[in-house]
Amino acid sequence: MTSFQTDSNPVRRARLLFIGLAALLLLVFFLSLLAGRYPSPGLLSIEQVQNDQMAHNIVFRMRLPRALLAVAVGMSLAAAGTVMQMIFGNPLVDPGFLGVSQGAAFGAGLSIVFLGNSPWMIQASAAFFACLGLLISYFVAWKIRYGSWVLRLILAGICVSAIFTSLLGITKYAADPTTQLAELTFWLLGGLSAITWQEVKIVVPLVLLCLTGLMLFRWRLNILALKDSTAFSLGASTTRERAFILALAVIATAAVTAVSGLIAWVGLIMPHLARRLFGADARFALPGSMLLGALSVLICDSLSRVPFAAEIPLGIVTSLFGALFFMALMMSGSVGVKK
């Protein structure tokens, strides 16, 4: 027996975990299609979906696109979180970093208050400013004359986020308090209530493309998580490769944030949980994180719409459970931060 075979146990364990998580995701996906408040709170039966035209429409026109987008949101945020934590060598970074989240929030605010609040315009504006946040962060980091590339990006990201937060504040101040401010606040809390097949058709292919790129590149992520000079010594073109992989992560984040609003905590916590379950090697941690992200957003979205007559914004549910879960995770052992 070669010594490699003795090391295949962790790989086998990871495969079994993947199969288990994928099966659980399918089950939750299926249940989320049936769960709701029509005709009464609880689960629809298959018979009802087949025979009741209203139930059929609710499942296929409302819940199915919404569930698909919840999976896309969870996968994108968790994947982007894993990528960013590794590239920045910082387990406390999340996908909204580098001005992406605050850029999207300002974009949405600008559209709601000044550009007319059609859903299409809000999404386009949020996506545009999310990407602009990244580009400005990159440009500023490029121009900073001291520190490592990672430190420069972190500093630039903090500044760009602060600028967009201030601009968002001005936008809120200018908003009509009875209509626009309420709509903007609701957008900022995040949610999937307005999702239709229209959004799925635009967002899902883009997300699929970015996530496929990240999956193909995932072992290389381990190299890019090392110190710049070490990654260089291992043959990596650090700046170019990091820019490419960050662009994929940010485009996926911007695409889902534009339609879902700000969904907090998923991109921070799922990478930690995935590393706990699959180990730090991104070959397993990245897909693991994506599955966990999809599962958690799908569950949170169901919790946001099923128990109460009025829907709770998804961002509130992910924040509540995310923070509680993160506390439990930290108290139960290492989260990968060296003391």
Add this chain to the structure above:
Amino acid sequence: MSEAILEFNSLSFAYQKGSPLVLEGFSMQIGRGGVVAVLGPNGTGKTTMLMLALGWLSPDAGQVKLLGRSLDDYSRRELGQIVSLVPQFEPTFFDFSLLDFALLGRAPYLGSFSMPSAEDYEIARQALSKVGMVEKATRSVMNISGGEHQLVLLARSLAQQTELLLLDEPTSHLDIKNKSRLLAILRELVSEGKTIIFTTHEPDVAAMIATSVVMVKGGRVLHAGPVAEVMTGANLTEVYDTRIEAGEYASRHVFFWD
């Protein structure tokens, strides 16, 4: 001298424009095969010299040649297959297993979208075995001692299978047993035809393993040549500005300082 593997030709380097030069008119030629120890006071440009040899830093003036070709003529992957680096310390934020960490040394041989093969795993495992860490292959790289960390960094470099190894103060965290193991590994690598350049503050370690010594001070080469000729008390005193005397005990060079 055998064919040169590495040449520094009149290098000048400063970390920022207008700041003092770390290296100035630095020239050195290192032959293929053998162990070269680089000695010098703190802040004299030893690590900078390694980073220039690696290609991570580019000189402001002069040229670095690897196997007769300018470093600029190599692709990153080519360089990674010829030169490897063992840093003195490397912060790690994620708990890779030691095997996964050593496996990273295979990166220059893998494409951007490739995954390591069973053969890559075997090479990484052998590298861990060579540094005596194979029994701990599944341990986290975050839960090992400083000395073990240094050995794992060496294992990653061994997995890289390069002809030239650059080691930055490789014995600084090692106990005597592991120092002895490291020196044995270096001897074995030299017998396989590899070339090793390492920086150190320990003249006795340099005298035990090196075939030649380079003493640097103020960004220039002060003395260079075979150990027996260069490792004298007078030269070391000049380099470190501290009275150092060289002697012999049981056929070994020993050094005393005030």
